[in-house]
Amino acid sequence: MTYCVGLCLDRGMVFMSDTRTNAGVDNISTFRKMTNWDVPGERSITLMSAGNLATTQAVVSLIEERSKEVADRDPDIMSAKSMFQVATLVGRTLKEVIAANAVMVGQRADSAFNATLLVGGQVGDGEMRLFLIYPEGNFIEASADTPFFQIGETKYGRPIILRAYDPTMSFEEAIKLLLVSFDSTIKANLSVSPPLDVHIYERDSLQLGRTFRIDGDDPYFLEISNGWGAALREAFTRLPPFSFDKYD
Amino acid sequence: MTYCVGLCLDRGMVFMSDTRTNAGVDNISTFRKMTNWDVPGERSITLMSAGNLATTQAVVSLIEERSKEVADRDPDIMSAKSMFQVATLVGRTLKEVIAANAVMVGQRADSAFNATLLVGGQVGDGEMRLFLIYPEGNFIEASADTPFFQIGETKYGRPIILRAYDPTMSFEEAIKLLLVSFDSTIKANLSVSPPLDVHIYERDSLQLGRTFRIDGDDPYFLEISNGWGAALREAFTRLPPFSFDKYD
Numbered sequence: 330m331t332y333c334v335g336l337c338l339d340r341g342m343v344f345m346s347d348t349r350t351n352a353g354v355d356n357i358s359t360f361r362k363m364t365n366w367d368v369p370g371e372r373s374i375t376l377m378s379a380g381n382l383a384t385t386q387a388v389v390s391l392i393e394e395r396s397k398e399v400a401d402r403d404p405d406i407m408s409a410k411s412m413f414q415v416a417t418l419v420g421r422t423l424k425e426v427i428a429a430n431a432v433m434v435g436q437r438a439d440s441a442f443n444a445t446l447l448v449g450g451q452v453g454d455g456e457m458r459l460f461l462i463y464p465e466g467n468f469i470e471a472s473a474d475t476p477f478f479q480i481g482e483t484k485y486g487r488p489i490i491l492r493a494y495d496p497t498m499s500f501e502e503a504i505k506l507l508l509v510s511f512d513s514t515i516k517a518n519l520s521v522s523p524p525l526d527v528h529i530y531e532r533d534s535l536q537l538g539r540t541f542r543i544d545g546d547d548p549y550f551l552e553i554s555n556g557w558g559a560a561l562r563e564a565f566t567r568l569p570p571f572s573f574d575k576y577d
Numbered sequence: 578m579t580y581c582v583g584l585c586l587d588r589g590m591v592f593m594s595d596t597r598t599n600a601g602v603d604n605i606s607t608f609r610k611m612t613n614w615d616v617p618g619e620r621s622i623t624l625m626s627a628g629n630l631a632t633t634q635a636v637v638s639l640i641e642e643r644s645k646e647v648a649d650r651d652p653d654i655m656s657a658k659s660m661f662q663v664a665t666l667v668g669r670t671l672k673e674v675i676a677a678n679a680v681m682v683g684q685r686a687d688s689a690f691n692a693t694l695l696v697g698g699q700v701g702d703g704e705m706r707l708f709l710i711y712p713e714g715n716f717i718e719a720s721a722d723t724p725f726f727q728i729g730e731t732k733y734g735r736p737i738i739l740r741a742y743d744p745t746m747s748f749e750e751a752i753k754l755l756l757v758s759f760d761s762t763i764k765a766n767l768s769v770s771p772p773l774d775v776h777i778y779e780r781d782s783l784q785l786g787r788t789f790r791i792d793g794d795d796p797y798f799l800e801i802s803n804g805w806g807a808a809l810r811e812a813f814t815r816l817p818p819f820s821f822d823k824y825d
Contacts, residue, residue, distance in 0.1 A: 484732035488761040492809045501819040509813065513736040527824075541824040552817055560812035561740045565757065568804050571749040571797060576775075576789040 330520035331362060331379035331481030334507055335447045335459050337471050339496050341531040341538070342449050342457060343503045345511065346377045347481075349522035363526040364389050366396070366406060369536040372452040374406055374415055375528050379481035380444025380464070387426045388444070392419065412450060412458040416468050419448050424466030440464075445480045450530060457532050485517040486510030500529050505553065508543070512554045523550065578768035579610060579729030581625035582755055583695045583707050585719050587744050589779040589786070590697050590705060591751045593759065594625045595729075597770035611774040612637050614644070614654060617784040620700040622654055622663055623776050627729035628692025628712070635674045636692070640667065660698060660706040664716050667696050672714030688712075693728045698778065705780050733765040734758030748777050753801065756791070760802045771798065 333346040346362040360382060367373040376392075378385035396405040409415045423446060430442040448468075449459035459471040461478040471478055476496060479487065489509050498506070504527065514521045523545035529538040543550050581594040594610040608630060615621040624640075626633035644653040657663045671694060678690040696716075697707035707719040709726040719726055724744060727735065737757050746754070752775065762769045771793035777786045791798050 484765070485736055487765055488733055488736075489809060489813070491764065492806050493813045501821070504819045505816060506813065508819070509816070516739065517732070517735055539821065539825065543824075549817070549819060549823070556816050557812075558740050560815055561737060561809075564805075564808035564812040565737070565741045565754065567808055568753060568757070569797070569800055571752045571756070573749070573787065575797070576791075577787065
């Protein structure tokens with residue numbers, strides 16, 4: 330599995346992804362699942378992936394190669410004029426890679442080769458946008474009603490985002506929120522694990538923002554992980570007590 | 578989907594189940610998923626079910642009918658001498674019902690007819706025990722290391738149980754804990770919904786304990802539901818702030 334979140338804030342976007350890949354619990358590895366492209370002053374694009382690693386690596390490699398083919402007449406993500414075009418290109422590439430493998434196992438697409446992607450960023454005069462791309466190559470866009478997307482193991486870490494997310498929060502608060510969400514997921518699902526990759530995109534900056542990696546033994550991550558257990562228990566204690574009186 | 582939890586405490590067991598069944602989001606109904614049997618002074622048995630409703634209703638009906646067949650030489654759950662025997666009987670019945678439908682769709686069992694059960698209680702001199710029964714009819718038992726089982730939509734509501742469960746907690750605290758867990762699940766998954774059925778079994782009482790139903794508009798449930806959002810946000814605020822200093 331995998332866990333990646335893309336979060337839209339008033340001041341920008343926060344991307345966070347884990348690094349565990351596995352083919353069975355007895356075969357785990359560490360791979361980066363976040364790729365960033367930028368042309369300072371013109372565009373910043375972040376892609377995160379969940380699903381078959383061969384598929385997602387092929388998608389990233391194809392996108393990279395095509396962005397360097399000088400004579401190519403088709404637009405690539407480095408020349409596409411909008412985030413919508415970027416998402417369309419990424420979706421088409423994803424569908425192409427999955428189809429290439431699916432042919433090998435018959436006419437029906439084998440879901441074993443599937444992947445789901447998050448693509449977010451900003452191009453030129455356009456708005457900052459975040460898309461979730463399906464294996465079929467089509468996609469949906471985040472909005473004020475649903476200002477974040479998760480892919481991979483989404484369930485354990487969802488309740489805290491639903492409860493504590495606020496579009497006006499600072500980048501620091503958003504990172505804290507995502508670390509709580511990742512910690513709950515990591516505690517419950519062995520196939521999600523640090524180190525965690527982070528990219529903070531500042532709205533209208535049109536360039537790669539802060540990127541860094543948070544290790545499993547990072548002091549702040551451990552503080553959040555341990556502190557959240559205690560904080561949850563305390564919050565639970567403060568809730569009003571149940572009484573049988575009204576139910577007998 | 579469904580959400581049911583069976584929780585072992587030092588002083589007894591708490592069972593809670595939702596009541597929503599669905600065949601698509603446009604076809605929802607309310608069905609009780611908890612069945613209790615008791616012979617005061619001799620046994621108390623609680624069964625909760627997740628999965629195909631036709632399967633789980635057939636299992637309960639078969640168990641009921643067989644417990645009333647006077648001349649039957651095979652033991653039924655009302656005469657079985659231990660909780661292990663009860664679990665074995667229930668598992669065998671589940672496997673039989675699934676197999677009866679699976680034959681109709683070919684040699685391979687169609688997972689559409691599957692169900693998973695929780696069976697807990699106490700018989701005679703035996704210990705209080707809790708089992709999770711798989712569609713194949715085999716089962717696992719809760720222990721001090723894993724003192725609770727969830728079936729159905731287990732993920733959203735799991736982190737809070739992992740963090741706040743304590744075997745010494747009172748029944749009241751356990752109900753509060755389960756309501757928080759159910760609330761998180763209900764908020765995230767449309768296929769889980771109140772009313773919630775509850776059974777509190779007191780260790781060594783060998784009879785049905787308190788049973789009651791908590792409706793969606795129950796004042797205490799609403800208090801927990803609303804209070805938990807605020808409590809979570811407050812707990813989140815109290816966690817130490819993130820600072821970019823160490824990551825640049």
